[in-house]
Amino acid sequence: MSRALIVHQAAPGVTVQDLGRPGYLAFGLSRGGASDRLAIHEGAALLGQAAGCAVLEMAGMGGMFEASEATRIALTGAPMRASIDGNAVAWNASHFLPAGARLSIGPALAGVYGYLHLGGGIATPEILGARSAHLAAGIGQPLAAGARLPLGPDPRSETGLTLDPEARFAGGTVRIVAGYQTGLFEPDEVTRFGETVFTRDARGNRMGVRLNPEGAGFAARGGLTVLSEAIVPGDIQITGDGAPFVLMAECQTTGGYPRIGAVLPCDLPRVAQAAPGVSLRLRFVPMDEALAAERRADEALKTLRRRITPLVRDPHDIRDLLSYQLISGAIAGNEEE
Amino acid sequence: MTDRSAPDTFPRIGRVGLDGLLVSFGDRLTEAGNRAALAFRAAVERAAPDGIEESSTSLVSTFLRMDALRTDPLAVAREMQALLDSRDWYAEPLPEGRRLWRIPTVYGTDLAPQLGEAASAAGLSPEAAAAEIAATRVRVQTIGFAPGQPYLGELPGHWDIPRQQALTDRVPVGALVVAIRQLVLFSVSTPTGWQHIGQTAVRLFRPESDVPFVLRPGDEVIFDAVERDAYDRLCKCGPDGGATCEAIR
Numbered sequence: 275m276s277r278a279l280i281v282h283q284a285a286p287g288v289t290v291q292d293l294g295r296p297g298y299l300a301f302g303l304s305r306g307g308a309s310d311r312l313a314i315h316e317g318a319a320l321l322g323q324a325a326g327c328a329v330l331e332m333a334g335m336g337g338m339f340e341a342s343e344a345t346r347i348a349l350t351g352a353p354m355r356a357s358i359d360g361n362a363v364a365w366n367a368s369h370f371l372p373a374g375a376r377l378s379i380g381p382a383l384a385g386v387y388g389y390l391h392l393g394g395g396i397a398t399p400e401i402l403g404a405r406s407a408h409l410a411a412g413i414g415q416p417l418a419a420g421a422r423l424p425l426g427p428d429p430r431s432e433t434g435l436t437l438d439p440e441a442r443f444a445g446g447t448v449r450i451v452a453g454y455q456t457g458l459f460e461p462d463e464v465t466r467f468g469e470t471v472f473t474r475d476a477r478g479n480r481m482g483v484r485l486n487p488e489g490a491g492f493a494a495r496g497g498l499t500v501l502s503e504a505i506v507p508g509d510i511q512i513t514g515d516g517a518p519f520v521l522m523a524e525c526q527t528t529g530g531y532p533r534i535g536a537v538l539p540c541d542l543p544r545v546a547q548a549a550p551g552v553s554l555r556l557r558f559v560p561m562d563e564a565l566a567a568e569r570r571a572d573e574a575l576k577t578l579r580r581r582i583t584p585l586v587r588d589p590h591d592i593r594d595l596l597s598y599q600l601i602s603g604a605i606a607g608n609e610e611e
Numbered sequence: 612m613t614d615r616s617a618p619d620t621f622p623r624i625g626r627v628g629l630d631g632l633l634v635s636f637g638d639r640l641t642e643a644g645n646r647a648a649l650a651f652r653a654a655v656e657r658a659a660p661d662g663i664e665e666s667s668t669s670l671v672s673t674f675l676r677m678d679a680l681r682t683d684p685l686a687v688a689r690e691m692q693a694l695l696d697s698r699d700w701y702a703e704p705l706p707e708g709r710r711l712w713r714i715p716t717v718y719g720t721d722l723a724p725q726l727g728e729a730a731s732a733a734g735l736s737p738e739a740a741a742a743e744i745a746a747t748r749v750r751v752q753t754i755g756f757a758p759g760q761p762y763l764g765e766l767p768g769h770w771d772i773p774r775q776q777a778l779t780d781r782v783p784v785g786a787l788v789v790a791i792r793q794l795v796l797f798s799v800s801t802p803t804g805w806q807h808i809g810q811t812a813v814r815l816f817r818p819e820s821d822v823p824f825v826l827r828p829g830d831e832v833i834f835d836a837v838e839r840d841a842y843d844r845l846c847k848c849g850p851d852g853g854a855t856c857e858a859i860r
Contacts, residue, residue, distance in 0.1 A: 299674065300652075300667035301824040302798070303758040303816075401818050411758045412799050413818050454625025454633055501638055502755070502762075504667055504674035506628050528669045528755035536628035564629055565679060572680055
C-alpha cells in the first residue's frame with residue numbers, strides 16, 4: 275500500500291485544502307481553497323515543495339494522525355498545541371514524523387485556521403482541477419476518523435526548519451478598497467466605517483465572517499437589496515441589520531446585498547485568522563497604494579524560502595530530555611531529529 | 612472608473628475589489644440588458660485580451676477578473692471601454708447553441724410545501740399557479756450563487772412576489788423556488804428566502820462527471836407537471852431525473 279496519512283480523530287472543521295479552483299465563476303463555483311493562503315505558501319516553503327500541494331486545514335482544532343511510512347510534515351497558520359508521541363513540537367516548523375508515530379494537534383492558541391502540510395502533498399483525486407473540499411458546493415467533506423489520505427512521492431528529506439510567520443492571528447487593521455457600490459453609502463457613513471472598531475462575531479466559516487460594529491450599523495441609501503451581481507472573496511456586504519459580512523474563500527458567486535468595499539487579497543488571511551471576539555479595523559486605502567501593497571506581498575511570497583532558519587530547540591521545551599543521547603557519537607549538525 | 616461620482620448611465624464600468632471590473636448594462640433586470648451582458652462576455656472570451664484571467668455574467672452585467680499585478684488595471688479598463696463603445700450590445704442576439712430543456716416537476720405536495728403560499732401572494736389558486744408555471748417557457752438568465760444554479764425568467768407581472776424575510780432552513784437539491792418574477796432551480800441544498808413551489812429530480816451540478824454543469828445561460832426550460840409517483844420513479848433513474856433537451860434552432 276502506498277504512503278498515507280491515517281486519521282484517527284478529526285475535529286469537525288478539518289478539510290483537505292489547496293489554492294482552490296479558479297476559472298469556474300461563470301458556472302457559479304467560487305475559487306474556494308485555503309482560508310489562509312499565506313499559510314499554504316509558508317508550509318510549502320518549509321518543506322521545499324510546490325505551493326499547489328494539498329494540505330489539511332484545521333478550523334480551531336486538529337486531531338490525531340499517523341503516517342503509514344516516515345513522512346515529513348510542517349505546521350503553519352494559527353498556532354495549535356502539537357506533539358509527536360507525546361513530545362511537544364514547534365509550530366511554524368517542519369518535522370520528521372516516523373512511521374506509526376502519533377501526531378496530535380490540539381486547539382488553536384490564537385487565530386482560527388491551522389495547517390498540516392505533508393511531504394509530497396495529499397494525493398487524493400482531483401475534482402475539477404483541485405483537491406480542496408468546497409463544502410458549500412458539495413465538493414468533498416470534512417474528514418472523519420478512519421480516513422486514509424494517500425500522499426504523493428516526496429523526493430526531499432530536510433526537516434527541523436522554521437519560519438517566523440507574518441503576524442496575523444490577533445486582528446488589527448486590514449486595508450480595503452472602494453468599489454462600484456461604495457457610492458451607495460453616504461460619504462459620512464463611508465468615513466465612519468473606516469474609523470469603526472469591529473469585533474469578529476461568533477458566526478463565521480469558510481464562506482464568510484460577520485463583524486459587529488462598535489456603535490450603530492451601516493445602511494446603503496437605496497435600501498436593503500440591490501441587483502444581484504458578481505462577488506469575490508474579500509467583498510464586504512452590509513447585511514440587513516447593518517453589520518458587515520466579509521466574504522471568504524467559499525463565498526457564493528453572486529449576491530444582492532450592497533458592498534461598501536473589499537479587503538485586499540494580501541490582508542484577507544488576517545480576517546480569516548481573527549478569532550471570535552478579536553478586534554478589527556477596516557481602513558480604506560487608494561487603489562495605487564493597494565496595488566503596491568499587493569505587489570510587496572507577492573514579492574514576499576517569492577522570498578519566503580530565504581527566511582527559513584534551522585529550528586533551535588530550547589532544552590526547556592524538550593520534555594524527554596533524559597531520553598536523548600547527549601554525548602555519544604559525532605554530530606554533523608544537519609541530521610534529522 | 613471611480614465609483615462615488617459615477618453617473619447613472621449604462622453601460623458603465625466599475626471596480627470590484629483590487630482585481631475585478633464590472634461592466635453593467637442596467638440597474639434592473641431587462642431582457643436586452645441580459646443579452647448585452649452575455650454577448651459582451653462572449654466577445655471578451657473571443658478576444659482573450661492580456662490581463663483578463665476569467666469572466667462571468669450575472670443578470671445584466673459582465674464581470675472580469677484581471678491579473679492586477681502583472682498588467683495595468685487602468686489599461687485593461689480602457690481596452691474594455693473601447694470594446695464596450697464598439698457596438699450596441701443591447702441589440703446583440705442570444706448566444707449560439709441554446710437548448711430547450713423539459714424537466715419533470717412535482718408542484719406542491721409535501722415535497723414543495725410553499726406552493727399555496729406563493730400562489731396566494733401571486734393572487735392565484737394553487738392549481739392555477741402550478742398550471743401557469745408549468746406552461747411558461749422560461750430562459751436561463753444567469754448561472755450563479757451556487758455551482759450550475761440557474762436564475763430563470765421572466766414570469767408574468769403578478770409573480771413579482773418578495774423574498775421571505777425569514778429564511779427557509781434548507782431546501783433540497785432540485786428544489787424549484789420562486790420570487791421577484793424569477794425561478795431558481797437549486798443545484799445544492801441550502802437555506803433560502805425564495806418560496807419552494809416544486810420539486811425536480813435533476814442534479815444540475817455533477818462535480819465528478821464530464822459535464823459538471825448542465826445548464827448554460829440562454830437555454831430555455833419548461834417545468835412539466837408530473838405526479839408524485841412519477842417523480843419517485845425519476846429519482847431512481849440517475850442525475851437527469853427525467854430531464855430531456857433538444858437544440859433550439
